[in-house]
Amino acid sequence: xxxxxxxxxxxxxxxxxxxxxxxxxxxxxxxxxxxxxxxxxxxxxxxxxxxxxxxxxxxxxxxxxxxxxxxxxxxxxxxxxxxxxxxxxxxxxxxxxxxxxxxxxxxxxxxxxxxxxxxxxxxxxxxxxxxxxxxxxxxxxxxxxxxxxxxxxxxxxxxxxxxxxxxxxxxxxxxxxxxxxxxxxxxxxxxxxxxxxxxxxxxxxxxxxxxxxxxxxxxxxxxxxxxxxxxxxxxxxxxxxxxxxxxxxx
Amino acid sequence: xxxxxxxxxxxxxxxxxxxxxxxxxxxxxxxxxxxxxxxxxxxxxxxxxxxxxxxxxxxxxxxxxxxxxxxxxxxxxxxxxxxxxxxxxxxxxxxxxxxxxxxxxxxxxxxxxxxxxxxxxxxxxxxxxxxxxxxxxxxxxxxxxxxxxxxxxxxxxxxxxx
Numbered sequence: 380x381x382x383x384x385x386x387x388x389x390x391x392x393x394x395x396x397x398x399x400x401x402x403x404x405x406x407x408x409x410x411x412x413x414x415x416x417x418x419x420x421x422x423x424x425x426x427x428x429x430x431x432x433x434x435x436x437x438x439x440x441x442x443x444x445x446x447x448x449x450x451x452x453x454x455x456x457x458x459x460x461x462x463x464x465x466x467x468x469x470x471x472x473x474x475x476x477x478x479x480x481x482x483x484x485x486x487x488x489x490x491x492x493x494x495x496x497x498x499x500x501x502x503x504x505x506x507x508x509x510x511x512x513x514x515x516x517x518x519x520x521x522x523x524x525x526x527x528x529x530x531x532x533x534x535x536x537x538x539x540x541x542x543x544x545x546x547x548x549x550x551x552x553x554x555x556x557x558x559x560x561x562x563x564x565x566x567x568x569x570x571x572x573x574x575x576x577x578x579x580x581x582x583x584x585x586x587x588x589x590x591x592x593x594x595x596x597x598x599x600x601x602x603x604x605x606x607x608x609x610x611x612x613x614x615x616x617x618x619x620x621x622x623x624x625x626x627x628x629x
Numbered sequence: 630x631x632x633x634x635x636x637x638x639x640x641x642x643x644x645x646x647x648x649x650x651x652x653x654x655x656x657x658x659x660x661x662x663x664x665x666x667x668x669x670x671x672x673x674x675x676x677x678x679x680x681x682x683x684x685x686x687x688x689x690x691x692x693x694x695x696x697x698x699x700x701x702x703x704x705x706x707x708x709x710x711x712x713x714x715x716x717x718x719x720x721x722x723x724x725x726x727x728x729x730x731x732x733x734x735x736x737x738x739x740x741x742x743x744x745x746x747x748x749x750x751x752x753x754x755x756x757x758x759x760x761x762x763x764x765x766x767x768x769x770x771x772x773x774x775x776x777x778x779x780x781x782x783x784x785x786x787x788x789x790x791x
Contacts, residue, residue: 406708458652458709465706494651507645513638514668514717533649578722583649587719588712590746594754612724620728627733 386478387424391440391447393482394418398429398436399449400464400489404457408596408604411436414468418481421472433607454611456588459493497537504583505530511579517572521579524561524570528580532557536584547618550584554622557581562626581619586612632669639668639717647713656709659699663714667692671718681745686752688718693760707761715753720746 394415401411411431415438419427424444430437433454439446464485471481494500508529509522517525532553539549557580564570589612597605643664647657671688675681696710723746730739 405712406706410706410708456650456712458647458650458656458712460651462653462656462705462709466704469704495648495654500649503645503648507642507649510638510642510645513634514642515722578725581725582721583646585721585725587716587721587724587750588650590724590750591715591719591753591757594751595757598754598758616724616728617732619725620732623725623729624732627729 390422395438395449396485397464402451404460406461408601409599418468418471432603463488501530501534504533508579508582511582517575521570521576524564524576525579528557528560532580533583550618551622554619558623558626586615635672636665636669640665643713646716652709660713663695663710666695667714668717682748682752685718685749686756689753689756690760693757697764720749
């Protein structure tokens with residue numbers, strides 16, 4: 380009996396950790412719920428119940444079993460971690476690994492940083508900003524300015540986020556810097572359309588995916604998640620808008 | 630010529646976002662392909678005079694189907710291909726314009742742009758959900774013809790390969 384209880388506790392910790400990693404990496408709410416319940420069912424736990432929101436997860440293994448809560452404080456987009464957790468859950472469901480191995484792997488995934496080197500990310504942000512010019516009828520001659528604005532803006536977000544941990548503030552500062560670069564570029568004749576350069580430069584920062592995911596959660600019936608994600612998107616857009624406005628106003 | 634240019638740049642654009650969102654390295658080119666296909670559909674629709682909301686729906690619908698195909702092919706969650714694929718379609722620029730109008734106290738323009746952003750993101754989400762549901766339905770119909778024995782054999786075979 381005692382051994383059984385221990386087993387249940389580890390199973391609960393394991394499923395909850397999987398849910399937590401996925402939610403922190405920006406997975407959809409229904410996928411988190413589905414993964415946790417699927418893992419539970421593979422361990423012959425039939426009546427598990429979960430309640431998932433972007434700020435916390437509650438998981439119970441059944442009427443007379445233990446229940447646990449975990450809170451989620453950071454939310455970023457890290458698709459690699461989602462893929463890793465997904466493959467662990469798939470292996471567990473097909474009984475290719477045991478519960479202990481799955482738990483160990485999940486803990487390893489939680490600790491590892493799968494992000495590509497920072498300079499590559501910044502380069503990607505810069506290239507994306509300059510590609511934006513072509514897709515939205517900008518001028519070829521504005522591409523270098525957008526390249527610099529996008530790269531520096533993304534660099535500022537990463538550095539300030541590391542220093543202060545306040546998302547609103549880092550996005551505000553980055554938008555400010557992008558606005559300044561665009562204004563200077565136009566002033567010194569290195570660019571023509573300031574609006575296009577600014578939009579291109581803030582493209583790596585804008586919460587387009589958050590907005591779409593919010594609407595998607597609403598459609599799937601996860602109203603709490605939809606509202607929470609929508610609010611986060613609104614705050615981000617507000618930070619970027621006010622950062623730009625500060626530059627444009629002067 | 631214009632089409633090739635658009636396709637190439639939307640491919641690079643989406644692949645760059647694949648790097649920013651940290652997609653698994655071997656999936657990044659396929660993210661780019663998904664994004665380019667979606668953008669070409671959207672671009673063509675806009676060129677022949679479809680409104681932006683409907684064009685976004687069409688683009689997202691195709692992205693949803695292609696993402697499903699890739700997700701099954703590579704055994705990765707669909708969100709990897711979806712999230713970077715819809716990047717060229719999402720109304721980031723419009724959301725930015727909305728906020729800029731509002732902080733510059735131009736409220737009527739802000740509401741107008743905000744509604745546009747909301748409608749487009751709603752259309753994209755709808756396109757993705759519709760694609761997912763329809764693919765599930767088709768797969769179910771295909772599967773219903775087979776006996777459970779075949780499914781069991783397939784699962785066994787898969788196990789042996791791993």
